[in-house]
Amino acid sequence: MEVRVSNQNSWKRCSLTQNRAPYKSHTKKGLFLLFIFAFLVFAIFNTMDYSFKPVLPSNTMYNKVLNQISYYYVVVEFPSDRENKTNYLAPLPKANQQVLQRTTTTIEISVTAESTVTKHISVDHVAYPRNYHFILDEPDTCHQQNPFLVLMVPVAPHQLAARNAIRSTWGNESTVQGKTVMTLFVVGLSGGADADNVQQQLQEESRQHRDLLQSNFVDTYANLTTKTMVIMDWLSTRCAQATFGMKVDSDMFLNVENLMTLLLAPNTLQQNYITGMVMWNQAVIRNQNSKWYVAEEMYPDPNYPVYLLGMGYVFSNDLPNKLVEVSKDIKPFNIEDAYVGACLKRLGVQPSNPPDPSQFRSYLEEYKRDEFLRVITTILNSPQQLIEFWHDLKTLS
Structure with a gap:
């Protein structure tokens, strides 16, 4: 018995030893295939550009x-x-x-x-x-109203108070000196945590007022150049029949009566005309801590071409289409008003000084009724201030 057990164990040891040979062979093949697979994955990932991945909220x-x-x-x-x-x-x-x-x-x-x-x-x-398209649009409004002047107001999506203040003040001036005036607000997509709610509110606001345009760029300060060019695109494709357009910021006081007097003056051109606060020989800011910093690779020249300060400038409505077309060949940078100036320079269009440059003001130190009755534009501090000043001007005039 002992010998048989010993022989049996010896047979088992011999069998196990013999059976290890195919396992070793399979293991070598598996490791080789695994190595080939890892090499292929590494090669694929090193030849792909995966720097930009979608970072979006899900299910919203x-x-x-x-x-x-x-x-x-x-x-x-x-x-x-x-x-x-x-x-x-x-x-x-x-x-x-x-x-x-x-x-x-x-x-x-x-x-x-x-x-x-x-x-x-x-x-x-x-x-x-x-490269963009409109999510909210009013494509027929110019055909219906046939405006002489279109006021285009870039505004952030969440700034409902600013839009309502304008709607109740200078944006409500629909007929001035016998000419039709139309006011539209231009927004992009909200990028905040409350984007869903903001979008719903914009859609409801659009249904209520029919004066809201929204394009599919994200609405940030860095995208103001895109926003301005989208304004020009809308005017050229939806409202070419207007005589004049104006880009005017949402924090501005606008005296539409004085503006119309300027536009109806016999020496005001209706082609290749743009005026406002003219900026000459402005140095490009290279300080990276500045809000207006522009990298040298974006705009290499040390000075900007002549341009109109972006707070409010008015132009003949033949210019929007020309600006859009020439922008295909003008490298974009993040200072929107200077970028428009670069496009104008390429077109050979020289911005015009207004007859009275003091009518385009940056700030008025304090509210003086006579000064506000004389200006065309000036910057205010809040929507409530616009309402208060407008009420005073209208009730006492």
Whole structure:
């Protein structure tokens, strides 16, 4: 018995030893295949550009809107104010879209929510407006009203108080000196945490007032150039029959009566005409801590061409289409009014000094009724201030 057991164990040991040979062979083959697979994965990932991945809230109406327009966005942090950085959503065009000019800017992107770890990446700012389309639109309003003058007001999506203040003051001036005036507000997409609610409110506001235009760029300070060019695109494609247009900021007091007097003057041209507060020989700001910083690769010249200060400038309505077309060949940068100046320079259009330059004011130190009756534009501090000043001017005039 002992010998048989010993022989049996010896047979088992021999069998196990013999059976190990195929296992070793299979193991070598598996390791080889695993190595090949890992190498292929590594090669694929090193040849792909995966820097920009969609960073979007899931299962929200805002996400659905972005999916409908087939755009990708990344959460970025522009270092224009190092003490108070702000998160934005920056648009990236679809791969199959024609983008004739792009500008690459180094920005900082937050990697984690808990820390301030940052990486430098590049994002394309696309100014050419026909890479975008309108989500909220009033395509027939110019055909219905046939305006002489269209006031285009760029405003942030959440600034309902500013829009309502304008609607109850100078934006309510629909007929001035026998000419039809129309006011429209231009917004982009909200990039905040409350984007869903803001979008719903905008849609309801649009149904109520029929004066809201929304395009599918993200509404940030860095995208003001795109916003301005979208305004020009709308005027050229939806409202070419108007005689004049005006880009006027939402924090402005506008004396439409004085503006109409200027436009109806016999020496005011109706072609290649643009006027406002003219800026000459303005140096490009290279200080990275400045709100108006422009990198040298975005705009290499040390000085800007002649341009109109963006708070409010008026133009003959033949210019919007010309500006849109020439913008295809003008590298975009983030100072919107200077960018328009660069487009005008390429067109060979010289901005005109207004007959009375003091009518286009930046700030008036205090409210003086006689001065407000004389100006065309000036900056105010709040929507409530606009309402108060307008009420005083109208009730005592």
